[in-house]
Amino acid sequence: MAIPRAAKTLRRTRIQEEKEEQILEAALDVFSARGFRGSTIDQIAEVAGMSKPNLLYYFRTKEAMHRALIDRVLYTWLEPLRAFDAEGNPEEEIRSYIRRKLEMARDFPRESRLFANEVLQGAPHIEDELKGPLKELVDEKAEVIRAWAKSGKIAKCDPYHLIFSIWSTTQHYADFDVQVRAVLGQEHAGDGRFEDAARFLEQLFIGGLRPDTSGT
Amino acid sequence: MAIPRAAKTLRRTRIQEEKEEQILEAALDVFSARGFRGSTIDQIAEVAGMSKPNLLYYFRTKEAMHRALIDRVLYTWLEPLRAFDAEGNPEEEIRSYIRRKLEMARDFPRESRLFANEVLQGAPHIEDELKGPLKELVDEKAEVIRAWAKSGKIAKCDPYHLIFSIWSTTQHYADFDVQVRAVLGQEHAGDGRFEDAARFLEQLFIGGLRPDTSGT
């Protein structure tokens, strides 16, 4: 048959739907844990519970799997930033953005690590997405933040570096999870660490962005 | 022959000194860019400008290279945190810690990425270092920060998450460099981005940690 291979048919079968799901789930497991180059098709096949050629029947190459995964995850990943509302209350918008990003780090650590691995190794497969859609979205939201700062609702600050800081601090709990656990030790490495992190980060960002009451 | 292989001799020759240096330099290049599993001995050999067997004459395995590299870099990497002085002025200590970490991200991005790759993929080679020396150092400095908070010199906050935040925000500029550049665009992706980042992060952390003047 081979819709995936030749797209002879237009509709996708139930089996296709299921198997592709299975494969991408397994691929997420493997790619996020070992990076693209460090992963092998055999590993993905084993996790997915199917043979290698079977897997290659649905995705012709290792790259195709990776690409499908990236495409699927990228949109979801930017959802919290997209929800950033220019009309909302600045303090509350920032607070909820932090909370959402932290929830994603907690609930979807593999997705976070997938991107981290990719970007860390030079983003060879997603350079276009970074320079295109991502940059545009960030530019737009940076403008919102700049406007807030200008009108005195928050402190004057560089909106890009603010966004970078929220990204890095929140994703840290997914990407550097083993380090966080190791440092916190068994006593504090339970799920409570996300609540502690949320409390600290809100304090940090809300405090750090409080508009200057004195005239600097 | 073969000090590295059998340690028959006690002194290391000049050639050994030089070649090992050359190899580790090349290994840093490759490992930091592709992760341990994604790297090959051949790649390192090519960057080092020598043959693969020659390289394996100095380091018997790929793992040995990686371990030597980690060991060498780890100490240096924790230097800024070690310099954190309990007797100093809190605000100034935090400010200079941020600045130092940011300088390291700028001047030694490969070292940062080496660790990031390692930790991201579950820290299979440095788990002991994380749970031992790293945790101890962080515990010690966290106590310092806690004391500052208790005496009202800075705001009450979770010292561990404060340290995580400084780590993540500063290392972000090394580890996610391509993303930062992509988002900032060509206009703002020059070296000035580190100064902008420093300015923003100091504002964020100093502001966010300013002791409560009102009684919460």
Added chain:
DNA sequence: CGGATATTTGACCGATTGGTAAACATTACA
């Protein structure tokens, strides 16, 4: 110099890599 020691290399090894070919099994549907 000359011999001992240290360094370097080309040829090679078995295992694993990403991927293919074709036979075989299953499913959907007229």
Added chain:
DNA sequence: TGTAATGTTTACCAATCGGTCAAATATCCG
């Protein structure tokens, strides 16, 4: 039910992987 389309597997491929070995070469030092 029959058959064409779809799905799965076994056997295999060339390339690359980490690593070895013996022979060749360079260096050191008396």
